[in-house]
Amino acid sequence: MKPVLLRNARLLDPASNLDEAGDLLVADGRIAALGRGIPPPEGAIVTDLSGAWLGPGLVDMHVHLREPGEEYKETIATGTAAAAAGGFTAVAAMPNTRPPNDSAAVTRFILDRAAAAGSARVHPVAAVTRGQAGKELTEFFDLLDAGAVAFSDDGRPVESPEMMRRALEYARSAGALVISHAEEPALATGVMNEGRVSTLLGLAGTPAAAEEVAVFRDVRLAALTGARLHVAHVSTAGAVEILRRAKEAGIAVTAETAPHYFSLTEEAVAGYNTLAKMNPPLRTEADREAVIQGLRDGTLDAIATDHAPHSVLEKECEFALAANGVIGLETAVPLALDLVRADALSPLDLFRFLSTAPARILGIEGGSLQVGAPADLCAIDPDRPFAVIPENLRSRSHNTPFLGRTLTGRAVLTLLAGTPVHDLDGRLAPAAR
Amino acid sequence: MNPFGHRHILGISQLAPGDITTILDTADSLKEILDRPIKKVPPLRGRTVVHLFLEPSTRTRLSFEMAAKRLSADTVGISAATSSLVKGETLVDTARNIEAMRPDVLVLRHPASGAPHLMARHVDAAVINAGDGTNEHPTQALLDLMTVRERLGRLQGLRVAIVGDIAHSRVARSDILAFSKMGAEVVICGPATLLPPDPAALGARVTLRMEEALEGADVVIMLRIQRERMGQNLLPSLREYAARYGLDRRRAALAKPGALVLHPGPLNRGVEISPEVADGPCSVILDQVTNGVAVRMALLSLLVREG
Ligand SMILES: [Zn+2]
Numbered sequence A: 001m002k003p004v005l006l007r008n009a010r011l012l013d014p015a016s017n018l019d020e021a022g023d024l025l026v027a028d029g030r031i032a033a034l035g036r037g038i039p040p041p042e043g044a045i046v047t048d049l050s051g052a053w054l055g056p057g058l059v060d061m062h063v064h065l066r067e068p069g070e071e072y073k074e075t076i077a078t079g080t081a082a083a084a085a086g087g088f089t090a091v092a093a094m095p096n097t098r099p100p101n102d103s104a105a106v107t108r109f110i111l112d113r114a115a116a117a118g119s120a121r122v123h124p125v126a127a128v129t130r131g132q133a134g135k136e137l138t139e140f141f142d143l144l145d146a147g148a149v150a151f152s153d154d155g156r157p158v159e160s161p162e163m164m165r166r167a168l169e170y171a172r173s174a175g176a177l178v179i180s181h182a183e184e185p186a187l188a189t190g191v192m193n194e195g196r197v198s199t200l201l202g203l204a205g206t207p208a209a210a211e212e213v214a215v216f217r218d219v220r221l222a223a224l225t226g227a228r229l230h231v232a233h234v235s236t237a238g239a240v241e242i243l244r245r246a247k248e249a250g251i252a253v254t255a256e257t258a259p260h261y262f263s264l265t266e267e268a269v270a271g272y273n274t275l276a277k278m279n280p281p282l283r284t285e286a287d288r289e290a291v292i293q294g295l296r297d298g299t300l301d302a303i304a305t306d307h308a309p310h311s312v313l314e315k316e317c318e319f320a321l322a323a324n325g326v327i328g329l330e331t332a333v334p335l336a337l338d339l340v341r342a343d344a345l346s347p348l349d350l351f352r353f354l355s356t357a358p359a360r361i362l363g364i365e366g367g368s369l370q371v372g373a374p375a376d377l378c379a380i381d382p383d384r385p386f387a388v389i390p391e392n393l394r395s396r397s398h399n400t401p402f403l404g405r406t407l408t409g410r411a412v413l414t415l416l417a418g419t420p421v422h423d424l425d426g427r428l429a430p431a432a433r
Numbered sequence B: 001m002n003p004f005g006h007r008h009i010l011g012i013s014q015l016a017p018g019d020i021t022t023i024l025d026t027a028d029s030l031k032e033i034l035d036r037p038i039k040k041v042p043p044l045r046g047r048t049v050v051h052l053f054l055e056p057s058t059r060t061r062l063s064f065e066m067a068a069k070r071l072s073a074d075t076v077g078i079s080a081a082t083s084s085l086v087k088g089e090t091l092v093d094t095a096r097n098i099e100a101m102r103p104d105v106l107v108l109r110h111p112a113s114g115a116p117h118l119m120a121r122h123v124d125a126a127v128i129n130a131g132d133g134t135n136e137h138p139t140q141a142l143l144d145l146m147t148v149r150e151r152l153g154r155l156q157g158l159r160v161a162i163v164g165d166i167a168h169s170r171v172a173r174s175d176i177l178a179f180s181k182m183g184a185e186v187v188i189c190g191p192a193t194l195l196p197p198d199p200a201a202l203g204a205r206v207t208l209r210m211e212e213a214l215e216g217a218d219v220v221i222m223l224r225i226q227r228e229r230m231g232q233n234l235l236p237s238l239r240e241y242a243a244r245y246g247l248d249r250r251r252a253a254l255a256k257p258g259a260l261v262l263h264p265g266p267l268n269r270g271v272e273i274s275p276e277v278a279d280g281p282c283s284v285i286l287d288q289v290t291n292g293v294a295v296r297m298a299l300l301s302l303l304v305r306e307g
Helices: A076-085 A104-117 A140-146 A161-174 A196-201 A209-225 A237-248 A259-263 A285-296 A332-341 A347-362 B017-035 B058-070 B091-100 B115-120 B138-152 B170-181 B210-214 B238-245 B285-303
Strands: A004-013 A018-027 A030-035 A045-048 A053-056 A058-063 A088-093 A121-126 A177-180 A228-231 A253-257 A377-387 A406-416 A419-423 B048-053 B074-079 B105-110 B126-132 B159-163 B185-189 B205-207 B219-222 B260-262
Touching: A004 A347, A004 A377, A053 A347, A058 A076, A058 A332, A058 A347, A076 A088, A076 A104, A076 A406, A076 A419, A088 A347, A088 A377, A088 A406, A104 A121, A104 A140, A121 A140, A140 A161, A161 A177, A161 A209, A161 A228, A177 A209, A209 A228, A209 A237, A237 A253, A237 A285, A253 A285, A253 A347, A259 A285, A259 A332, A332 A347, A332 A377, A332 A406, A347 A377, B017 B138, B017 B170, B017 B285, B048 B058, B048 B091, B058 B074, B058 B105, B058 B126, B058 B138, B058 B285, B091 B115, B105 B115, B115 B126, B126 B138, B126 B285, B138 B170, B138 B219, B138 B260, B138 B285, B159 B170, B159 B210, B170 B185, B170 B219, B185 B210, B260 B285
Parallel strands: A004 A045, A004 A053, A058 A088, A088 A121, A177 A228, A228 A253, B048 B074, B048 B105, B105 B126, B159 B185, B159 B219, B185 B205, B219 B260
Antiparallel strands: A004 A018, A018 A030, A053 A377, A377 A406, A406 A419
16 A cells, blocks of 8 residues: 655644644554655655644444344444544444344454444444343453443433443443443433423423433442443533533543534424434533533533434334434534534544544544554545535435535545545545555 | 415414414304205315324314315215224325325324324325324314304403313313414413423413412313323322312302303313313303314315315
C-alpha cells in the first residue's frame, strides 16, 4: 500500500489537545507522522484537505447492527458501510439480535462477519443475562475472551435490582464494563414522552421519571459494588442531574447521549410521525437544553448514535404499534456540528465525544492521532451540505426523522488502518487499487 | 376540494371556530329532515360511504349509518370481527384495498390514536374520524356543541365542567378542544389518576374537587367510567368513585339553575350519574343522540358537496 499524505487539514486530537493546521502521513496502515510541512515520501499519494477537519476515526459505542436475525433491516456489512460513510471506524454492537449475543459463539460470529465486511471495526457488546431475559448471568469471562468489550441487556433494562447488583459485582471481578439501558419498565408504559405533546396527540406517555428512577438505581448500585457503570442514551434533565451528583461523589460512572436528544424534542412526533418514535422518547426543550449542558460540563462523556434500523414495515403503521428507533450513523456528524455552530462545543469536543471518550470508556484502541497507532481517521468538511435522502444513505433502513432534510457538514474521508473505506470525493481512489 | 375547505375530519384540533360554526349551522338546517314522515333527501345519491369500525360501537355506528342513509348514500360496513385486519393485514394494506373500491367517504373507528391520520395519507376518500384510541371523537364533540347551542343559544362565555376519566376519554379531549375553541371555559375534574399529564395543553383548567367544578357551571358533561380502570390501579373501587365523583341531585344543584347535563353514553347508572339526574329535567342525553345524526349528516354533506 502506498503512503498517503493528507495535507493542510485542521488536525484535531483530543487525546493530546492538538488543534492546529498541519499534515498527517499514513504509512503501512499506521499514523507515521503529523506536523507542518511533512515532505511527501517516494511514491506517496498526496491530497489537500484544506478546509477539512482531520481527527481520529469516530467510535460509536452504541449501535444495533441487526445481524444475526434481522438482516432485512441491516447487516454487519451494510451497518459498517453506514458507519464508514458517517466517519466511524469503530462501532460497539448491542446484543439484542436474534438470537441475542449471550454466548461466545455469537460474539465470534459477529467478529467474523465484521472482519469479512471490512468497513469498520465491530466491538461486540454481550448480554448481561442469558437471552436478555433478566434471570441468569452470561459467562462474562468467556465472552470477554471471545472479544466482547462490555455487557448490556440494551433494548431493555435489567429489571431486577438484585440481578443488576450481581451483574455489577461479577463485572467488577471480570474487570468489565456494564452498560445500563436505564428504564423502569413499570413506569415506561407509554409510546412517547409524557407531557404536553402526548396530551395533545392522545398517546400514552412515559414520564421522564421512568428513566431517572432507573439511572438513580444503577448509580447507587455502582456505588455499592464498585463496578464501572456506563449509562446509555441519557435523555432527561433529571438524569443529567443525577449523573452530575454521582460524578461529584466520585462514583465510577460514565454516560452517553444521542444526537436526537440534543437536536429534537417531543414536538417531532406531531402528526403521529413514527420516524420520531424511539426509546427513550424525545423529550422537552428543557431536557434538550439540559443534555447540551451535560455535554458542556462533562457530565455526559460521549455521544453515541443508538443507530437502530427498522424497515418501512415497522414504521408505516399506527403510532402505538410502530417500532422504536432511529438510524444515526450517517447523521451524527452534521448534528454534532450544529452544537459546534451554536458554540456549545468546540471542534475538539466533537472528536472527544465521538471518538476519544467512547474508545476510552470501552477500553479499545483508537480515539487519538498518536504516531504509530493504526491509521483510523476521519476527515470532516463542516460546511458540506448533506441531503438526507435514501439514495445518499448506506444503511439498509431509512428510519430517521431527518429524512428529506438537508443537514450541514459531513464526513468526507474515512480511513480504516490506512485504507479508505469512505472517500466522498474520490481523493484516494488510486490508493484503494 | 369542497367549498368547506377540509378534505377530512380527523379531529377538532384541525378545525377553526368558523369551521365549527359552519358544521353546526348545517346540522341545524338538516335536523328538520329527521322529523319529516319520509326521512330521505338526495344529496349523496350515488355516493358510497364505507363504515370501518375496528372497535365495537353500536351507537356511533348506527348514527353514522342512519346519517348516510338519510342523505341517500350507499353504505358498506366492515367491522372488527369480519375485517382481514384480524388476519394480520396491516392498516395501510386495508387502506389500499378500500381505496381500490373507490369510496367517497371512509368513516373510521380504530383503537389506535392517529389511525385516521395514517388512513388519510393512503386513501383519496374523505376520512371521518369516528373515534381513534384515546385521541379524539370529533363528531361526539360537535353533537355536544350543537345540543348546548340549541338549548342555551350560545357557546361563548359558558362554563363547562367535564367530570370523570379525562385521561382515557377521546370524548373529553374533543369536548375540551371544541368548547374552548368556541369561547367557553372548560374545567375538568376527576381523581388525579384519571387526568391527563398536561391539561393546559388542551385549554382546560383542572380541579380535583367535584364541588368546585360544578359551581357556576352552565354545562356538566359526565363521562363513562370503565370497570377496567380498577384493575389498572387507577381507582380503588366504583363505590368510592360514585361517592366522590358521581353526579347526584344534591351535587347537580351546585351548578347554575337550568344547567344542562350531558353524557356520551352508554350510562353506568348509579356510578357516574344517578338515575334521577340522568332522567331529570336538565338531562339532554337523548337530544345528544338525535343531534348526533344531524351533525354526521352535516359532515357528510359538507365533505362531498362538490361534483
Ligand atoms: Zn437502550
